[in-house]
Amino acid sequence: MKARVEKLYRHLDPKPDAVVLANAVDPHLDQTFFYLFDVPCGLFEGSVAIAHPDGELDVLTGSLEEESARQAAKHDPHVRVHVVDRGEQTEALVKQLLGSASKVALNDRELTFELGKRFKKLLPGVEWVDASNAIRRTRVTKDASEIARLRTAGEIGSAVGREIPSILRAGLTELELAAEMEYRMNRHGASGRSFSTIVAFGAHGAEPHYAPGTTKLRSGDSIVCDFGAISERYASDITRSFHFGARDDELMRVHETVEKAQAAALAAVRPGVPAKEVHLAAARVIDASPWKGRLTHGVGHSIGLVVHDGWGYNSTAEDPLEEGMAITVEPGIYLPGHGGVRIEDDIVVTKSGYEFLTTAPRAYLEVPA
Secondary structure, three states: OHHHHHHHHHOOOOOOOEEEEEOOOOOOOOHHHHHHOOOOOOOOOOOEEEEOOOOOEEEEEOHHHHHHHHHHHOOOOOEEEEEOOOHHHHHHHHHHHOOOOOEEEEOOOOOOHHHHHHHHHHOOOOEEEEOHHHHHHHHOEOOHHHHHHHHHHHHHHHHHHHHHHHHOOOOOEHHHHHHHHHHHHHHOOOOEEOOOOEEEEHHHHHOOOOOOOOOEOOOOOEEEEEEOEEEOOEEOOEEEEEEEOOOOHHHHHHHHHHHHHHHHHHHOOOOOOEHHHHHHHHHHHHHOOOOOOOOOOOOEEEOOOOOOOOOEEOOOOOOEOOOOEEEEEOOEEEEOOOEEEEOEEEEEEOOOOEEEOOOOOOOOOEEOO
């Protein structure tokens, strides 16, 4: 945990006397709290982490998570756990721990407005600065422990991706398939889903962020499944597209084009390449096809403690890829009124290119009705 605190401070300029990360109630939990305090379970509502320039970390939490917190800190001498069960106790201890600080950083992008006001009222003489950009730069590259957890989450998603064809049957609803996929992720070891599972039949596949409903699967339907697992707080994000029953020649060609677009994007991945080049490589393939302009979103985003981990890339993204970045590569083609195809994988950027974190088959597949 000390290494992560020190990594954060390397990105802070000017350096504050402390960085404060504060959780409200679920879902308003600052994931950087869990990045710095690497605790595998527990909700930690109302908890506070104070990170110091020397790498030390004070964690203020309630008795509901006391055991988890003490277990996580047991073998780390740089973490101090304080159990506080009332808001006024937390405020008094924050004031005590930050009593000599003149400049303190907050994660403005994740902090609730109410908590921000409370801190500023508690310590009126402090200069408050925003650490959000430094936090994003810190978390966008992953250490070995994070990559291992991302790989496990990706393996869980991939296992379910391989099983989806065996689940499909006429009359199955989108919601039923989504529920079965989430159940199977848990059976494979997930602690939950990393976002609301997307299952889209037929024309619904033309909407990238569609919410599944009661539509029933029919012969001739295309299928888009976008889903992910959580393993030890880390997320996966995988999309696979199928066809059920009688072949749709256009959507088969669309699928083949999306495969080629993803392959082109992956070929562009290596450290130092501006992220936009990965997007543009996919877009060039699609724009040279009969479906020019039907890629309607950026080709990927960072993934980590949350499925959209603070950074995405599109045709204008100048940020260079870095070794240790974990990102998605997800081109798609969407035909309103007809259907869509998206193929999405998680990768980690390596010294010479990339490694897959997700491995389910990507090729066009017709599932017999």
